[in-house]
Amino acid sequence: MTLLAVTNLSVAYGAVRAVEDVTLTVGRGEIVLLLGPNGAGKSTIVRTISGLNRPAAGSVTFDGARIDRLAPHQIVARGIALVAEGKRLFPELTVEENLDLGAFVHRRDSAGIAQDRDLAYARFPILAEKRRDPAATLSGGQQQMLALAQALMSRPRLLMLDEPSLGLAPLIVAGIFAIVRQVAAEGCTILLVEQMAAQALRIADRGYVLSTGRVVMEGTGAALRADSALGDVYFGSV
Ligand SMILES: Nc1ncnc2c1ncn2[C@@H]1O[C@H](COP(=O)(O)OP(=O)(O)O)[C@@H](O)[C@H]1O
Ligand SMILES: [Mg+2]
Structure with missing residues (x-):
């Protein structure tokens, strides 16, 4: 059953068309991956779902109701x-x-x-240890965990993560993805944005590949992993 539906969405920054006619859905309980090279429009899509950007055209529906005119805190x-x-x-x-x-x-x-705080500290013991320390003193991986724990404090039904792996070592990324998987197993639906495909595709049920504002490929995680054309998107031939 569909939890989130983005339909024929276009978003512009002045004269820059960042997102063009994008349609995607996220089903209840799914982990859906939004992939694509730098500048493809990934952040613009999740920011628009969050109410931080306004659509030029199209709609965003969550749990059966339009949300694309709501303020960020309402979303x-x-x-x-x-x-x-x-x-x-x-x-x-x-x-x-x-x-x-x-x-x-x-x-x-x-x-x-x-x-909820106790749950967060149980999930991320390192945050419990450092609860009185300024966030600035945390490592990159610990800061990403805090950002994730902070988002979970709102008790989301849909959690969107925008490039959580950015700048982190593969082992740290594996730890973050393991927690994302655990959060999904507990019933939270996930929309994961990543630029690097390999690790993320392993935890995704389905994925969409974006290039210059448009969806150019979509499929199950396994199908996208097996598709050699995926690499072409990153080298500019799709
Ligand atoms: N605040 C902004 N003002 C103008 N152009 C922007 C702004 N944010 C993003 N863009 C442009 O919109 C396009 C999509 O950007 P973005 O959604 O950040 O892509 P991604 O997250 O896939 O890297 C790019 O061409 C980018 O330069
Ligand atoms: Mg981005």
Whole structure:
């Protein structure tokens, strides 16, 4: 059953057409991958789903209702969280303060927030250890974990991650992807944006490949992995 439907979406920055007529769906419980080279329009799509950019044309439907006219905080309240590109944490705030910012939409539920915090610390023991330290003192991988934990504090039904592997060593990326898989197994639907295909395709049910704002390929994770044309997208021949 479809949880998220992006239909004939176009997004522009002034005269720059960043996304052109993109249609994609994410089913309940799926891990869907959005792949493509730098500048393909991946971030623009997830930012538009989050209400941070406005569509020039097309629609975004979540759980059967249009959300493309809602404000970002309303979209978070509906159950969509974005771990933005470049893990936008507050470097001077502590780990716990950053974590709690993710719970903004549940701010009246302090007991629930305390419970969610315990869950986050159980999932990421290193964050519990460093809960009183400024976020700036964390390693790159730990900051990505904090950004992910922060997004989970909003109790999303759809979690979107924009290039969580960026700048991280393969072993650290494997750890992040293992947690993404675990979050999915617990019932959260995932839309994962990545530039590097190999590792991400291994955890994805399905994927879409984007090039210069358009979907140029789509298929199951296994089919995309087996398709030699995937490499051509990155070398500019598709
Ligand atoms: N704030 C912006 N202003 C103008 N152009 C932008 C802006 N953000 C992105 N773009 C352009 O939109 C296109 C898609 O960018 P983006 O969605 O960031 O791609 P990706 O995430 O796949 O690298 C690129 O041509 C990029 O230069
Ligand atoms: Mg991007």
